[in-house]
Amino acid sequence: MDRAAVFDVDGTLVDTNHLHVVTWWEALRQAGHDVPMHAVHRAIGLGSADLIAHLLGDDRDPAQDDDLSAAHTALYGQYFDRLPALPEAGELLRRLHGDGWTVVLATSASGAELGALRRAIDADDAIAATASADDVEQGKPAPEPVEHALELAGVPASRAVFVGDTVWDMRAGSKAAVHCVGLLCGGIPRADLEEAGAREVYADPADLLARLAGSPLG
Structure with a gap:
């Protein structure tokens, strides 16, 4: 599947x-x-x-x-022309794509801002779809952005993992009944992410990539 x-x-x-x-x-x-x-x-x-x-x-x-x-x-x-990708963010997406995952972005960004973010990540070849703020009536912490991403991917919540960095991400993912993974690189403490629904927490994309085999995305 x-x-x-x-x-x-x-x-x-x-x-x-x-x-x-x-x-x-x-x-x-x-x-x-x-x-x-x-x-x-x-x-x-x-x-x-x-x-x-x-x-x-x-x-x-x-x-x-x-x-x-x-x-x-x-x-x-x-800052659009110099937004910095987090360490190995693009590599992580390409690795998951190569491993057979359908990679979808779920973001409150849209338009030129979303374009600038995608240029920073530099992994469009690995991204199957994007659920942006323009696509839903309610943003996070409502589950709509995550649910729309699942619709774009064509998979049920039981076959999905959602990775985010804020309590709003974790609450949205939890309401959508997906497995939530938190990252600390957004500056939110581990305890707050876990309380909001993160089942596992990693430092950043590079840390998740390094420990991918033992993660929910392994």
């Missing part, structure tokens, strides 16, 4: 979480919101609308959400 390896992208395959923290912090600051960077970091992995709601609460002016998102996109877009 076919099997699917579903990957989050930001903080999992590409080292972008702290770029997102700084650019979201600056976008919020420019709009008059004083939000600590550690709080922004904890929200990374949510879609833009959910991130803003999570950080500013229901007493914010929702009419500003689009402007905040656009400001973040403009600030973050300055």
Whole structure:
């Protein structure tokens, strides 16, 4: 039977979480919101609308959400030509593809941002499909992004592994009933990932690749 390896992208395959923290912090600051960077970091992995709601609460002016998102996109877009892949991210995807896994990306990124991330990974030959923010009504921690990735791969949850770096990833994967693997390279502690549903935790893509034989992707 076919099997699917579903990957989050930001903080999992590409080292972008702290770029997102700084650019979201600056976008919020420019709009008059004083939000600590550690709080922004904890929200990374949510879609833009959910991130803003999570950080500013229901007493914010929702009419500003689009402007905040656009400001973040403009600030973050300055880095599109030099986003750094995490160690051996592309090699991991190509190895899994060679081992017979259907590799699918499940990410809140879309458009030019998604294109920049894929260029950084440099493994398009191994990626079968991408479930982006444009494809679902609800982003993580709702299960829709992972479920859509499974639909694209044509496999049931029992034949899939989801790899991510945030609690939002682990919650989404758990709700979708897939085997969840956490990576520490996004800056979230092991205990938090495990509490959110990670069954195994690795340092980064290189660590997962080095220990692939004994992992759920072995």
